[in-house]
Amino acid sequence: MSQALAITGIGLVLVATVVIGFYGLRISRTTDDLLVASRTVSPWLNASAISGEYLSAATFLGLAGLVLLSGTDAFWFPIGYCAGYLLLLLFVAAPLRRSGARTIPDFIEARLDSVAARRVTSVTVVVIGWLYIVPQYHGAALTVNVVTGLPPWVGAVAIALIVGVIVAAGGMRSITFVQAFHYWLKLTALGIPVVLLLIAVGGTTPAIDPALVFPVADGPAGQDLYLTASLLVALLLGTIGLPHVLVRFYTNPDGGSARRTTVVVIVMISAFYMLSSTMGLIGRVVAPDLADPSTADSVVLLLPSRLLPEPAASLVTALLVAGAFAAFLATSSGLVVSLAGVVSQELLGGGVRGFRIAAVTCATVPLAVTFLTVPGGLTNSVGVVFVVAASTMSPVLLLGVWWRGLTAGGAIAGMVAGGAAAALALAVSGLGLAVGPVAEAAFAQPAAWTVPLAVASTVIVSVGTRRRIPTRADRYVSRLHAPER
Amino acid sequence: MTDDPHRLPPPAGRREVSQESRRLPPPARQRVTGPRSVAPSAGAKPVEVVAHSRDVGAIYLRTLIRAQLRLAVVCCAGFILALTAAGTLIATVPALQQESLFGVPLAWLLQAYGLYPLIALFAVLYVRAAARNEKRYRLLEENG
Numbered sequence: 001m002s003q004a005l006a007i008t009g010i011g012l013v014l015v016a017t018v019v020i021g022f023y024g025l026r027i028s029r030t031t032d033d034l035l036v037a038s039r040t041v042s043p044w045l046n047a048s049a050i051s052g053e054y055l056s057a058a059t060f061l062g063l064a065g066l067v068l069l070s071g072t073d074a075f076w077f078p079i080g081y082c083a084g085y086l087l088l089l090l091f092v093a094a095p096l097r098r099s100g101a102r103t104i105p106d107f108i109e110a111r112l113d114s115v116a117a118r119r120v121t122s123v124t125v126v127v128i129g130w131l132y133i134v135p136q137y138h139g140a141a142l143t144v145n146v147v148t149g150l151p152p153w154v155g156a157v158a159i160a161l162i163v164g165v166i167v168a169a170g171g172m173r174s175i176t177f178v179q180a181f182h183y184w185l186k187l188t189a190l191g192i193p194v195v196l197l198l199i200a201v202g203g204t205t206p207a208i209d210p211a212l213v214f215p216v217a218d219g220p221a222g223q224d225l226y227l228t229a230s231l232l233v234a235l236l237l238g239t240i241g242l243p244h245v246l247v248r249f250y251t252n253p254d255g256g257s258a259r260r261t262t263v264v265v266i267v268m269i270s271a272f273y274m275l276s277s278t279m280g281l282i283g284r285v286v287a288p289d290l291a292d293p294s295t296a297d298s299v300v301l302l303l304p305s306r307l308l309p310e311p312a313a314s315l316v317t318a319l320l321v322a323g324a325f326a327a328f329l330a331t332s333s334g335l336v337v338s339l340a341g342v343v344s345q346e347l348l349g350g351g352v353r354g355f356r357i358a359a360v361t362c363a364t365v366p367l368a369v370t371f372l373t374v375p376g377g378l379t380n381s382v383g384v385v386f387v388v389a390a391s392t393m394s395p396v397l398l399l400g401v402w403w404r405g406l407t408a409g410g411a412i413a414g415m416v417a418g419g420a421a422a423a424l425a426l427a428v429s430g431l432g433l434a435v436g437p438v439a440e441a442a443f444a445q446p447a448a449w450t451v452p453l454a455v456a457s458t459v460i461v462s463v464g465t466r467r468r469i470p471t472r473a474d475r476y477v478s479r480l481h482a483p484e485r
Numbered sequence: 486m487t488d489d490p491h492r493l494p495p496p497a498g499r500r501e502v503s504q505e506s507r508r509l510p511p512p513a514r515q516r517v518t519g520p521r522s523v524a525p526s527a528g529a530k531p532v533e534v535v536a537h538s539r540d541v542g543a544i545y546l547r548t549l550i551r552a553q554l555r556l557a558v559v560c561c562a563g564f565i566l567a568l569t570a571a572g573t574l575i576a577t578v579p580a581l582q583q584e585s586l587f588g589v590p591l592a593w594l595l596q597a598y599g600l601y602p603l604i605a606l607f608a609v610l611y612v613r614a615a616a617r618n619e620k621r622y623r624l625l626e627e628n629g
Contacts, residue, residue: 079604090611220581220595221577221592259612483549
């Protein structure tokens with residue numbers, strides 16, 4: 001009964017996604033249509049789509065799991081994801097829209113007049129994107145396994161297939177509609193269960209002991225200052241460097257509407273994060289036995305059956321599963337669109353056919369990685385992506401928008417130094433090689449030193465190669481900040 | 486992007502004038518004996534006036550860029566300060582750890598829900614101020 005409902009829920013989401021995806025097919029004709037929806041998307045539709053794309057497995061399932069595991073530390077993740085949009089708004093939203101470039105590598109090439117810098121950027125973008133897709137596939141595998149008992153690979157393969165096909169067929173135009181739909185679906189699929197579960201918790205549970213369920217050590221008073229600060233550096237700056245986030249701003253008609261869109265996005269994702277945080281709090285009250293790294297990410301899916309009578313429990317679970325699938329689909333399809341845009345322009349000549357081949361490739365390669373890696377906590381896996389993006393892409397984009405002195409050599413040096421430092425930190429931390437509490441913390445949350453390292457490398461090498469500042473840099477930077485007429 | 490169908494091509498007349506301004510020597514002084522009876526057509530606008538207004542335009546734009554950067558940095562610093570202050574209060578005020586609402590300590594509730602309004606507040610303030618900067622720039626450009 002409950003399995004059938006859950007599978008029906010997944011099926012409905014997939015059918016709706018395909019229908020909306022192909023509805024857009026009729027209007028997708030040129031490369032511009034496929035990549036940036038010809039820049040005709042309104043702020044509200046665009047904000048729904050950006051939010052729908054941004055809310056991933058990490059916040060739909062992973063956040064509640066992490067609240068259960070480690071307490072209020074977990075709340076910094078959604079706060080950082082949300083504040084990341086504030087930084088994006090302050091420093092890059094309108095200028096990047098005005099650049100007129102379609103992808104991050106396009107922007108870097110136009111700004112720095114360098115094919116080498118473009119190549120390094122493309123590689124960075126693809127690495128960040130793939131790192132981000134893998135946890136989505138892990139989330140799908142986990143959901144399918146927990147709810148239906150089918151082997152985990154079924155969920156991952158299903159997601160990869162559907163994303164590859166939708167993106168290859170419709171590109172950005174249909175993706176915009178699909179993702180706007182996914183935002184409202186995710187909000188509903190989390191909102192209704194949260195309300196029902198809160199009513200159930202209020203009605204049935206005996207008085208809980210706050211000191212036991214919400215101990216001070218797991219609360220705000222027990223947080224480590226360095227770890228929190230370094231995590232926030234990664235999350236705040238990382239958002240700017242995510243490939244699928246920036247490409248969406250090109251679909252705004254002008255710089256001013258890019259800003260208004262960002263404000264709406266901040267409100268929309270805040271609403272979702274509050275619901276998701278509530279799930280975590282309910283989880284601590286009702287399901288402390290799931291507080292284990294191997295089971296915590298499934299807490300959202302298991303709560304209804306603990307609190308609600310049948311058949312309500314099965315229905316609510318099916319709704320949650322549908323929402324979770326929308327989360328995996330939206331984030332991975334958004335990522336695949338931007339990666340396919342980059343890969344097709346770089347390797348396949350940039351036509352519509354090249355875009356389609358690239359889309360299928362970009363959806364399937366992370367699938368192989370998914371099978372080769374062991375799923376970690378979803379929230380922490382996504383946190384890693386933000387560390388890498390903040391240490392590579394973000395400093396170069398920020399300096400490219402505001403500093404005329406940036407050179408191609410500086411940009412490459414920054415991306416390589418930041419990327420190498422982040423990779424080193426993740427390897428040391430992952431293999432448990434760090435000795436002593438200071439080193440452990442520094443390698444576990446490295447953004448506090450990898451980001452300054454990347455910025456310093458970029459600036460020093462740029463100053464050293466300042467004779468190579470492109471002649472049109474001045475005019476290009478001015479154009480980024482000039483309001484449209 | 487030149488292949489963007491929604492973007493108009495740059496006005497052709499303006500570019501020709503700017504090239505002309507480089508080629509031609511500055512015109513000699515003339516005595517003005519009376520008011521002109523016929524308004525000059527757009528194409529016949531005196532060369533040095535166009536060149537002058539373009540220089541001023543560049544200065545206005547630089548001023549705008551500096552104002553926008555200052556605004557962004559101030560907003561960013563303000564937000565980080567506010568976030569740090571709020572986070573410190575939530576973590577250290579003893580009453581917040583002890584008092585609870587619906588069984589959840591206030592510190593937990595504030596950490597879970599209380600910081601989002603701060604983000605939205607700074608976002609709205611910034612967007613309004615940035616739009617104001619651009620409006621001022623447009624007015625200057627049109628009048629100057």
